[in-house]
Amino acid sequence: MNYLSINEIDNLSEWVKEAIDLKNNPLKHQGLGKNKTIGLLFFNNSLRTRLSTQKAAINLGMDPIVMNFGSEGWALEFEDGTVMDQGKSEHVKEAAQVISQFCDVIAIRAFASLTDKEKDLAEEVLAAFVKYATVPIVNMESSVGHPLQALADAITMEEFKVSHRPKVVLSWAPHPKALPHAVANSFIEMMQKQDAEFVITHPKGYELNPEIVKDSIVEYSQEKAFENADFIYTKNWSSFNDYGKVISQDNSWMITSDKMEKTNDAKFMHCLPVRRNVVVTDEVLDSENSIVIQQANNRTYSAQVVLKRILEE
Numbered sequence: 001m002n003y004l005s006i007n008e009i010d011n012l013s014e015w016v017k018e019a020i021d022l023k024n025n026p027l028k029h030q031g032l033g034k035n036k037t038i039g040l041l042f043f044n045n046s047l048r049t050r051l052s053t054q055k056a057a058i059n060l061g062m063d064p065i066v067m068n069f070g071s072e073g074w075a076l077e078f079e080d081g082t083v084m085d086q087g088k089s090e091h092v093k094e095a096a097q098v099i100s101q102f103c104d105v106i107a108i109r110a111f112a113s114l115t116d117k118e119k120d121l122a123e124e125v126l127a128a129f130v131k132y133a134t135v136p137i138v139n140m141e142s143s144v145g146h147p148l149q150a151l152a153d154a155i156t157m158e159e160f161k162v163s164h165r166p167k168v169v170l171s172w173a174p175h176p177k178a179l180p181h182a183v184a185n186s187f188i189e190m191m192q193k194q195d196a197e198f199v200i201t202h203p204k205g206y207e208l209n210p211e212i213v214k215d216s217i218v219e220y221s222q223e224k225a226f227e228n229a230d231f232i233y234t235k236n237w238s239s240f241n242d243y244g245k246v247i248s249q250d251n252s253w254m255i256t257s258d259k260m261e262k263t264n265d266a267k268f269m270h271c272l273p274v275r276r277n278v279v280v281t282d283e284v285l286d287s288e289n290s291i292v293i294q295q296a297n298n299r300t301y302s303a304q305v306v307l308k309r310i311l312e313e
């Protein structure tokens with residue numbers, strides 16, 4: 001079993017329940033991963049993903065080993081048939097097979113380039129490891145998705161929801177840099193598996209991939225979207241149509257207390273890292289209703305339920 005996208009989850013409520021059980025008793029399956037190694041490969045920065053995935057592995061008795069390709073690994077070539085006379089030292093074909101001999105599971109973080117839409121949509125890095133590795137692969141944020149984050153989000157909403165069918169709003173917010181679509185994509189795919197009133201809100205021009213949004217509701221008025229919301233999930237992303245571009249930094253989209261007051265006492269969520277007073281004000285982020293720290297804690301249990309299922313196979 002690989003964990004490449006949210007679509008790997010057959011029964012979301014069962015996975016969430018299992019994660020909450022693991023949270024209550026994290027060391028229960030400590031024998032499961034004995035003498036098993038997980039290799040965490042990073043092509044990009046990480047705080048939560050790196051530490052929570054290691055923590056999850058340790059809770060299951062596994063030994064994590066970590067490699068940073070950005071700074072320490074050989075620059076990898078992903079294309080077939082290339083003449084490797086430029087900067088790339090090693091082909092993923094060898095690298096993935098070699099790493100598979102050292103590891104029982106390989107987890108990979110490789111963000112979208114945001115320059116080559118076609119390669120990003122084809123999941124160039126993740127797909128190459130799936131093709132050439134001989135062990136299960138876990139996605140720790142690829143160009144298209146961040147399914148460990150979305151599963152942690154589902155766990156968090158289960159813990160904090162006050163109504164059976166909450167109103168959940170995914171709101172774009174401004175950011176100085178061009179950010180990937182992965183977190184928003186997986187959150188949408190996860191919400192499509194939930195019984196909830198789900199609304200996406202963003203300025204015109206920030207439409208996400210229609211193949212992911214499908215028939216989820218898009219409301220261009222942030223104010224209208226926030227009415228009666230139980231959860232405000234905030235995330236910046238760059239334009240998908242004008243691929244990878246920052247087309248607006250409209251700070252009237254920043255999450256403020258005034259806006260939160262229009263909701264049904266909504267909880268504030270964000271995957272972190274978050275830019276204070278750009279994406280969200282200090283006041284909201286430091287408020288009682290902000291659950292970003294609890295949300296980050298659930299990263300351990302989302303990773304743990306995934307690794308447990310892989311080990312059990």
Ligand code: SN0
Nearest residue numbers: 177179180182183271272273275
């Ligand atoms: C990443 C993203 O996909 O948006 C990772 C989120 C888990 N976020 C960033 O790269 C933020 C970087 C910044 O400078 O604020």
